[in-house]
Amino acid sequence: xxxxxxxxxxxLVSVTLGTVAWTRNAPPPGKLIVVKMVDVSAxxxxxxxxxxxxxxxxxxxFEQTGAMPxxxxxxxxxxxxxxxxxxxxxxxxxxxxxxDLVIDGRFGAGLHxxxxxxxxxxxxKGTLTVKK
Numbered sequence: 001x002x003x004x005x006x007x008x009x010x011x012l013v014s015v016t017l018g019t020v021a022w023t024r025n026a027p028p029p030g031k032l033i034v035v036k037m038v039d040v041s042a043x044x045x046x047x048x049x050x051x052x053x054x055x056x057x058x059x060x061x062f063e064q065t066g067a068m069p070x071x072x073x074x075x076x077x078x079x080x081x082x083x084x085x086x087x088x089x090x091x092x093x094x095x096x097x098x099x100d101l102v103i104d105g106r107f108g109a110g111l112h113x114x115x116x117x118x119x120x121x122x123x124x125k126g127t128l129t130v131k132k
Contacts, residue, residue, distance in 0.1 A: 030057030030103070035126070037092065037116065039066025045119040047126040054103045055131050062099040064092035070116045070124070072099065080108025081130075088117070103130055 036048045045068065054060055062072050072089040074081075083106050089099045109132040116124040 030055065030059060033058055033060045035060060035062050036065045037062060037070040037124075039068050043122060045070065045116065045122055045124040047114075047116070047124060050126040051129075052126070053129045053131060056103055056105075056107075058103045060101045060103065060128065062089065062092065062101070064097045065095055067095070068119070069093040070119065072101070072114050073117045073120075074112055074114045074128075076111075076113040078108040078110035078112070078130075080110070081112065082106055082108075108132075 031054070033052055033054055035052060038046050038048050040046060045066075047062075052060065062070075064070060069091045071091045074083055074087050077083060086101060086106055089101065092099060107128075107130045109130050112128040112130060114126050114128060
């Protein structure tokens with residue numbers, strides 16, 4: 001085996017072993033829940049699905065699919081929830097933009113009502129039920 005071949009083989013073994021070690025030590029990922037932000041018409045918008053259920057460790061991904069800017073604003077939450085900066089998410093303005101929200105210790109068990117701030121009056125609302 002030439003020097004270059006030996007170096008290439010060692011590099012491959014190193015990368016492979018590093019990948020195996022990382023995978024083995026990584027915590028199992030939670031479930032990914034995708035919620036689309038949909039422009040139905042010029043006056044009708046919705047979260048799809050509007051009702052979601054998540055467990056601790058899951059990630060809720062809000063995905064912009066239309067042209068109007070949307071966000072996620074939690075309006076009513078259980079007393080055990082302390083959302084802090086997660087109370088209101090960023091505005092997503094372009095199709096394909098995403099906002100990932102990890103359901104962690106900030107989210108108490110129970111019903112969390114959310115809305116899109118500019119489209120609340122047009123019915124763009126949803127619910128997140130957190131199970132512990």
